[in-house]
Amino acid sequence: MTSPASSSEVKYLIESSEGNTFDVSGAALRQSNTFNAMFLNIGADGPIPFTDYNEATLKKVFEYCEHSVNEENYSGPKHQDDLSKWDLNFFNEMDQKMFIDVINASNFLDIERLTSYCCERIARMLRGKNTQEMIKVITLPTAEELEAKQKVEEKKAAAAKKVAEKAAETAEKTETLEELPVQQLVQTTRNKLTRKYLSFSNE
Amino acid sequence: MELAFPLFRLPENVIVQVLQNMNPDRLLIISLVSTKTKSLVTSLGLKARNIYIAFYHEVSINVNIERFGWNLMLRNDPNDQNAEFDITRPVSASCLCLDKPFQPSTPFNFNDWLDHILTVFCYTKPIDVEFEPGSEQFEMEWLKNTLKNVDFATIGGVTGIRTKEILKNFKDLNELFLRNNPFEDSCEVQKLFIENFKAIIFNDVYSLDDMLLANSEIVNFRRPTTHKQFNRFVKHWIRGSNPRLQCMSHRINNSDSVSREVLLKGINCFDVAEEEQQEICQTHGIISDDMVKIRRKDGTPAVIATKDFENILHIRFLVFY
Numbered sequence: 001m002t003s004p005a006s007s008s009e010v011k012y013l014i015e016s017s018e019g020n021t022f023d024v025s026g027a028a029l030r031q032s033n034t035f036n037a038m039f040l041n042i043g044a045d046g047p048i049p050f051t052d053y054n055e056a057t058l059k060k061v062f063e064y065c066e067h068s069v070n071e072e073n074y075s076g077p078k079h080q081d082d083l084s085k086w087d088l089n090f091f092n093e094m095d096q097k098m099f100i101d102v103i104n105a106s107n108f109l110d111i112e113r114l115t116s117y118c119c120e121r122i123a124r125m126l127r128g129k130n131t132q133e134m135i136k137v138i139t140l141p142t143a144e145e146l147e148a149k150q151k152v153e154e155k156k157a158a159a160a161k162k163v164a165e166k167a168a169e170t171a172e173k174t175e176t177l178e179e180l181p182v183q184q185l186v187q188t189t190r191n192k193l194t195r196k197y198l199s200f201s202n203e
Numbered sequence: 204m205e206l207a208f209p210l211f212r213l214p215e216n217v218i219v220q221v222l223q224n225m226n227p228d229r230l231l232i233i234s235l236v237s238t239k240t241k242s243l244v245t246s247l248g249l250k251a252r253n254i255y256i257a258f259y260h261e262v263s264i265n266v267n268i269e270r271f272g273w274n275l276m277l278r279n280d281p282n283d284q285n286a287e288f289d290i291t292r293p294v295s296a297s298c299l300c301l302d303k304p305f306q307p308s309t310p311f312n313f314n315d316w317l318d319h320i321l322t323v324f325c326y327t328k329p330i331d332v333e334f335e336p337g338s339e340q341f342e343m344e345w346l347k348n349t350l351k352n353v354d355f356a357t358i359g360g361v362t363g364i365r366t367k368e369i370l371k372n373f374k375d376l377n378e379l380f381l382r383n384n385p386f387e388d389s390c391e392v393q394k395l396f397i398e399n400f401k402a403i404i405f406n407d408v409y410s411l412d413d414m415l416l417a418n419s420e421i422v423n424f425r426r427p428t429t430h431k432q433f434n435r436f437v438k439h440w441i442r443g444s445n446p447r448l449q450c451m452s453h454r455i456n457n458s459d460s461v462s463r464e465v466l467l468k469g470i471n472c473f474d475v476a477e478e479e480q481q482e483i484c485q486t487h488g489i490i491s492d493d494m495v496k497i498r499r500k501d502g503t504p505a506v507i508a509t510k511d512f513e514n515i516l517h518i519r520f521l522v523f524y
Contacts, residue, residue: 115217116220119223123225129301131233131305137207138207138209139207139208
């Protein structure tokens with residue numbers, strides 16, 4: 001992780017399921033509540049492993065985050081009719097597989113704005129359909145599919161655990177803080193980062 | 204994007220978020236897809252504020268959730284609006300949000316529909332019902348068993364015999380709205396006024412005797428009366444009539460011809476201060492141009508609030524115990 005004076009210029013390395021890495025701005029990444037909870041205050045040495053998602057999906061998700069960096073703070077779901085041309089293009093150019101991957105990744109990363117727009121888009125897809133038509137559209141899963149889904153969710157939980165472990169490991173490296181309570185740990189890290197930024201501005 | 208969308212392959216919290224983007228009428232439709240969707244929609248915890256069922260040659264169910272309300276028309280044959288309703292046969296529904304009828308994957312009869320709606324929208328309060336011409340086809344015993352506890356009933360255009368039958372079978376009724384007087388003999392309707400319903404709304408011609416016999420807390424006479432009849436009623440009330448009355452509504456046509464002096468002739472009254480008027484209007488949700496206070500002989504205060512609108516004088520008689 002680099003640490004320039006302006007936080008928007010901070011870049012983080014993201015690792016995808018293929019093992020590829022690419023960088024994302026801190027401002028974009030901060031739209032992910034998952035990231036905020038795990039890395040924001042303690043930083044990360046080396047790439048952040050979001051290895052349950054492929055590079056194309058993660059790049060698509062962070063493309064959205066980079067674009068919405070300068071938008072006003074998220075204040076609840078926005079009607080599809082109110083979406084900007086850029087937003088509409090963003091959604092329209094995805095095929096269904098990519099759309100589903102993006103929802104899953106956005107949900108894991110807890111990016112409220114993107115997840116909410118995706119959900120509103122699906123709800124819109126179901127409008128004007130009676131029960132029989134809905135059954136056709138939402139293609140109810142078979143028992144096998146349900147089992148497979150459970151396995152995927154278990155895998156995701158394991159991935160999340162791995163990310164959390166990585167975050168904890170990084171925290172340990174940063175300072176010997178094991179015995180500090182969480183609040184104090186966050187405060188200490190904040191103080192440390194503030195000192196760091198101050199020293200940069202003094203230079 | 205393709206027409207089919209594998210909604211159930213998404214994590215459950217995402218599915219819930221998708222459902223939260225749907226209006227209650229669409230949620231009802233999706234809740235009919237499977238037991239899974241039913242349970243997901245129920246888990247949203249949407250609580251119906253009120254459910255109103257109208258019986259006539261078909262059945263309509265009006266569901267109100269927060270500020271959202273919609274009407275569901277139930278028919279055995281969606282293409283035949285005049286076919287007799289068979290409660291045992293599958294029923295399909297239609298509503299304004301959809302230009303085609305819908306039914307669950309496993310066909311529902313009327314009872315199944317009602318159970319489903321009550322469950323999905325967490326409704327446990329008594330149901331409000333309406334009986335209109337054509338509702339005679341529904342057997343009273345079945346209605347009683349299906350609707351169980353009814354709080355408010357509207358009866359209109361059915362015979363006096365049927366009206367009595369309805370009232371006999373729904374004994375816990377709190378509020379009654381008679382769209383018209385179903386009885387030929389005027390004494391019959393007076394028997395209903397004497398009953399101690401919490402509220403009664405009457406939309407037919409009424410006499411001073413009817414007004415004086417009204418034993419409900421809230422009485423709403425929808426048809427116009429005369430200023431003389433109202434004036435005489437107030438004088439009787441001062442002397443002690445209608446001991447349970449809390450609120451009575453009237454209207455008088457041609458308000459231009461009714462001055463305050465004429466309306467309150469011979470009644471000892473005094474003006475209500477502006478501030479108190481505003482407070483009363485706010486508490487009772489009324490609009491008033493003029494408000495006077497009176498007292499009955501035992502000291503009970505009441506106000507007469509009037510509002511002139513489109514040449515009709517709307518009167519609200521409010522008693523404060």
